[in-house]
Amino acid sequence: MAEIILKNVTKSFGQIEVIKGVDLLIKKGEFMVFVGPSGCGKSTMLRLISGLESITTGEMTFDGEVVNNVIPSKRGVAMVFQSYALYPHMNVYNNMAFGMKLAKSGTGDIKQRVEEAAKLLQIEHLLDRLPKQLSGGQRQRVAIGRAIVRDPRVFLFDEPLSNLDAALRVATRLEIAKLHHDMGDVTMIYVTHDQVEAMTLADRICVLRDGYVEQVGTPSELYEKPDSIFVAGFIGSPKMNFLEGEFADAFDCSTLGIRSEHIDFCDENPVWQGEVVHTEDVGSDNYIFVEIGSKEPLIVRSPGRKGSVYGMKVGLKPQDQHLHRFNREGRPIR
Amino acid sequence: MFDFSKELDLEAQRRRAAFYFLAPMIIALFCVAAWPLLRTIYFSFTDTSLTNLYGGEWIGFDNYLQRRELSSGRVIWRGTLVDPAWWNAVWNTVRFSVISVFFETVFGLGIALVLNAEFRGRGWVRAAILIPWAIPTIVSAKMWAWMLNDQFGIINDILVRIGILERGIAWTASIDTAMTAVLIVDIWKTTPFMALLCLAGLQMIPRDIYEAAKIDGVHPLKVFWKITLPLVRPALMVAVIFRMLDALRIFDLIYVLTPNSKATKTMSVISRENLIDFDKFAYGSAQSTLLFAIIAIFVSLYIWLGKVNLSGEGNQ
Numbered sequence: 001m002a003e004i005i006l007k008n009v010t011k012s013f014g015q016i017e018v019i020k021g022v023d024l025l026i027k028k029g030e031f032m033v034f035v036g037p038s039g040c041g042k043s044t045m046l047r048l049i050s051g052l053e054s055i056t057t058g059e060m061t062f063d064g065e066v067v068n069n070v071i072p073s074k075r076g077v078a079m080v081f082q083s084y085a086l087y088p089h090m091n092v093y094n095n096m097a098f099g100m101k102l103a104k105s106g107t108g109d110i111k112q113r114v115e116e117a118a119k120l121l122q123i124e125h126l127l128d129r130l131p132k133q134l135s136g137g138q139r140q141r142v143a144i145g146r147a148i149v150r151d152p153r154v155f156l157f158d159e160p161l162s163n164l165d166a167a168l169r170v171a172t173r174l175e176i177a178k179l180h181h182d183m184g185d186v187t188m189i190y191v192t193h194d195q196v197e198a199m200t201l202a203d204r205i206c207v208l209r210d211g212y213v214e215q216v217g218t219p220s221e222l223y224e225k226p227d228s229i230f231v232a233g234f235i236g237s238p239k240m241n242f243l244e245g246e247f248a249d250a251f252d253c254s255t256l257g258i259r260s261e262h263i264d265f266c267d268e269n270p271v272w273q274g275e276v277v278h279t280e281d282v283g284s285d286n287y288i289f290v291e292i293g294s295k296e297p298l299i300v301r302s303p304g305r306k307g308s309v310y311g312m313k314v315g316l317k318p319q320d321q322h323l324h325r326f327n328r329e330g331r332p333i334r
Numbered sequence: 335m336f337d338f339s340k341e342l343d344l345e346a347q348r349r350r351a352a353f354y355f356l357a358p359m360i361i362a363l364f365c366v367a368a369w370p371l372l373r374t375i376y377f378s379f380t381d382t383s384l385t386n387l388y389g390g391e392w393i394g395f396d397n398y399l400q401r402r403e404l405s406s407g408r409v410i411w412r413g414t415l416v417d418p419a420w421w422n423a424v425w426n427t428v429r430f431s432v433i434s435v436f437f438e439t440v441f442g443l444g445i446a447l448v449l450n451a452e453f454r455g456r457g458w459v460r461a462a463i464l465i466p467w468a469i470p471t472i473v474s475a476k477m478w479a480w481m482l483n484d485q486f487g488i489i490n491d492i493l494v495r496i497g498i499l500e501r502g503i504a505w506t507a508s509i510d511t512a513m514t515a516v517l518i519v520d521i522w523k524t525t526p527f528m529a530l531l532c533l534a535g536l537q538m539i540p541r542d543i544y545e546a547a548k549i550d551g552v553h554p555l556k557v558f559w560k561i562t563l564p565l566v567r568p569a570l571m572v573a574v575i576f577r578m579l580d581a582l583r584i585f586d587l588i589y590v591l592t593p594n595s596k597a598t599k600t601m602s603v604i605s606r607e608n609l610i611d612f613d614k615f616a617y618g619s620a621q622s623t624l625l626f627a628i629i630a631i632f633v634s635l636y637i638w639l640g641k642v643n644l645s646g647e648g649n650q
Contacts, residue, residue, distance in 0.1 A: 052545050073551025085542035089564045098560075099550030150550070 002062045002076070002153040002187050003028045004049065009058035011044055018044050020211035021058070027204075029185045035198040036208035037234070042191045043158055045208065049189060050156050051075050062153065078147035079156040082163065084139045086131040086146075092118075093127040096146045117148040120182070121175075137168045144179070155183075157190040161197065169197075177201055195235050199223070207231050229330040232257050238287060240324070243294050247272075248325075253333055257324035260287060260301040263316050270315025272298065276308045290314060371626065377619035384615045397620035414620050419604060424628070427600040430513065431581035434520045439574055441521065442528025447562075449529065450536045460533075467526040475590035478519045482506055512597040516588055520581075528573055535569025536562070571640045575633060582629045601625040 004026040011019040018041050026032045034042040047053040048060070051072035060067055067075055086095050096114045118124045121141040131139055140160060147155060157176070161169045177200070180188055192198055198205050199219045207214040207222065207230075215227040219235075226232035232240050240257045248256040274292035288308045289297040300316060302308065325333040342350070378397050382390025399413040414420050449460055466474065481488050482505035490502030505515040539562065547557050585602035592598045599607075605625060609618030 050549060052548060071551075072549045077549060079546070079549050081542045081546060083540065083542055085540065085546040087543060087546075087561060099552065146546075146550075 003064075004154065004187065004189075005059075005061045007059040007061075009048065009060060010056045011041075011048055011053065012056045018211055019048070019055075022211075022213050024206060024213060024216065026187060026189065029187055031180050031188045031190065031201060031203040033190045033192060033198040033202035033205045034208055035192055035195055035205055035234070036214075038193060039210075040208040041211045042193075042208045046079075046156055046158055046189060046191045049154070050077050050079050076153035077156055078150040078152035078154075079158065080140075080143045080147050080160045082159040084131070084143040084163075086139060086142055088131055091128050091130055092123065092134070092142050092145075095131070095142055096149045099146070099150055113149050113151070114145075117145040120148065120179075121145050136164050137172060140164065140172060144176075148179075148183075153187065155186050155188040157188065159191055159193070161192070161194075173197060173200060196237060199235065205235075207234060225332070226257075226324065227332065229255055229257065229326050232324055232326075238299050241296075241298050243298075245294075247292075247294055251323065251325055253325035254328045255326040255330070257326060258318045259322065260299040261303075262319045262322035263298065263300045264319065265300070265302070266315050266317045268315075270317055272316045274298065274314065274316070276310055276312045276314060279308050279310070288314075290316060292316070374619050374622050374626075377616055378623045380616050382616045382619070384610070384613045387615070390616060393616075397616050398624075414617065414624060419599075420601075420621060420624075422596065423599050423601045423604040426513070426598060427582060427584070427602075430516065430520075430584060430598070430600060431578060434517055434524070435574060435577045435581055437517075437521045438525050438528045438577060439532075439570070441525045442573070443532045443566075443570070445525065445529040446532035446536055447558075449533050460530075463526045463529060465526070466523050469523075471523070471586045472590055474523055475519065475587050478515075478522075479506060479591055482515055506592045507595070509595065509597045512592045512595045516591055516598050519591060520584070520587055523587075524577065524580075528577060531573035531576070532566065532570060535566040535573070538569065539565045571636075575636060578632065578636065579629060582632060583625065601628070 004024075006022050006024040009019060009022045009024075010017060022045065034045055036042045044053065048055050051067070051070060055068060062075060087098065090098060093114055096117060097110050100110045100113065114127075115124070118127060121144060123138060123141050123145060126134060126138060126142070131142070134142065140163075143160070160176070161172055164172060176190075180186075180201075190197075190201060202219055204216060204218055205222055206216045209230055215222060215231045217225075222231060222235045226235065229242070233242065236259060238260055240259050241263075243256040243258070244254070248254055272290075272292045274290040274297075276288055277291045277297055278289040280287040280289075286302040286308065288300045288302050290300055291297045298316065308314070327333055377390065379392060379394060380390030381393050381396075395413075397413060399411065399415045402410045402412065404410060445463065449456065449463070469477075480486070482490075484490060484502045484504035484507070487502065487505070489505070490499065493499040494502060503511055505511045543561060543565075544557065547561060552560070583602050584600055585606065588598050588600055588603055589606075601621065602625065605618045605621035607618070608614040608621060612618075
């Protein structure tokens with residue numbers, strides 16, 4: 001419901017500058033994901049938006065209103081913490097109602113909103129329990145429920161899935177996506193270090209690195225037109241292949257990037273030739289590692305169940321339209 | 335061939351190892367705690383005197399309560415349980431314990447809350463605050479005795495100069511102020527210890543709960559009453575028990591600061607007096623036994639009422 005604009009925002013902790021000048025527009029009702037390696041400042045960004053940390057310089061507005069010095073509760077934000085941060089001595093109902101009770105809402109109103117949220121998240125049967133009697137996934141739902149009850153303008157998620165096991169993570173990811181559809185006009189900001197989470201959830205992704213914004217764009221923009229080697233390498237699994245030296249020279253660039261699915265096997269006039277050194281079978285695909293004399297073996301996707309024999313000589317050819325050429329500064333040549 | 339019959343299963347091995355580790359402690363505790371306690375209880379049922387420690391004879395409950403009928407038909411009750419000096423000491427002790435532990439808890443928690451916040455030089459302040467507790471009681475008692483001195487003490491001097499008092503008060507000697515003086519010194523001395531125990535409890539509370547409360551827009555006072563206090567309560571209860579145990583057997587501070595003052599004489603002081611000074615060894619033993627019983631009852635009550643979980647299981 002809120003449009004958030006950051007203008008040249010910086011944040012320092014003592015001498016250390018963590019956010020080094022960020023300009024960013026987060027649209028109304030958008031699902032924005034902050035992604036980046038650990039220490040890139042993504043959690044700090046979220047905390048700045050929440051108001052838990054104050055920005056050092058720059059300006060932040062919510063719907064045009066400057067919120068630099070507005071306390072968290074007045075910003076209309078709700079946050080889901082990585083550790084859930086449930087009040088351990090209160091049952092689920094009170095955990096969800098605590099914030100509202102203090103806002104002096106009527107008892108009936110509180111009850112109705114808590115029950116609605118509980119129904120949405122299918123935790124109605126857990127309302128009397130204490131957090132310690134819940135599983136990780138259930139705690140996560142309660143934390144989300146507590147945020148929903150606040151009826152926020154902006155929903156903040158700080159790595160909410162990182163404490164869940166793999167299966168639950170996928171299921172909860174789906175529910176968060178569904179929640180975003182159901183809640184329609186609520187702006188959601190989501191922090192993760194997992195690029196798969198970012199790709200699957202986001203309307204737009206903001207890739208951060210060392211306190212700077214590397215690139216902002218939709219998942220497909222980031223995947224297809226990365227603005228730097230860093231983004232190219234960070235987004236996508238398996239990682240994009242990078243070739244340097246004479247391999248790159250042949251394509252008039254400093255670094256040549258090519259994704260595993262954009263390399264074809266070919267026996268006639270191959271561009272590269274090499275020996276299979278390893279095969280990873282992930283079920284739907286085989287990833288074949290081919291030693292062609294570059295720094296790291298080239299990873300090539302072989303669709304379906306078609307395997308490869310260790311030590312086999314193969315010829316490879318990249319798809320020309322999917323080549324990513326980067327200059328010395330790591331920027332794309334287009 | 336192996337002889338399997340001699341091999342113990344894992345559980346039995348573990349139990350045996352545990353016993354070996356515990357044995358030295360159990361023996362030590364028996365020697366320094368259980369045996370003296372049992373001896374004291376035994377002495378309290380005899381007519382042992384300091385000069386004849388091994389010649390006491392069993393006299394039953396006479397040290398506690400004895401009914402004697404004089405030839406005139408008058409009935410006289412004797413023994414600790416009808417001794418006004420004893421009940422005065424009990425009252426002094428309980429009053430001292432409750433008041434001092436109450437103030438120490440309040441101040442200790444307040445200081446802990448301040449120390450729990452992040453600020454420059456926190457490490458130094460944490461260390462510095464322990465100084466009163468680190469000074470030996472005898473030393474701090476003497477120190478305070480001088481500060482509270484009616485003629486030369488700095489406290490009287492300050493109070494007179496700023497016009498609160500007309501002339502100095504004999505803080506430690508006067509019946510009316512002796513208890514106050516003792517309380518001031520004990521609170522000064524033990525608040526840091528309390529603060530440290532509270533601080534340990536506060537640091538167990540995860541920070542993000544406070545952040546969640548901030549986002550929920552909870553007023554700081556409400557955060558204290560509804561979040562901090564309930565979560566720190568188990569640690570606080572344990573701290574209060576420790577302090578209560580200590581306070582109920584207070585001896586050194588009172589013995590040095592206000593010797594022989596009726597207003598401050600506690601159970602420990604009076605039983606020592608009987609044991610050593612008055613050579614009523616068995617009588618003093620009876621009072622020591624009662625002191626033990628009173629402390630035991632106090633603590634059991636407190637644990638039962640507060641449902642304190644001392645086993646450390648199922649916390650958080």
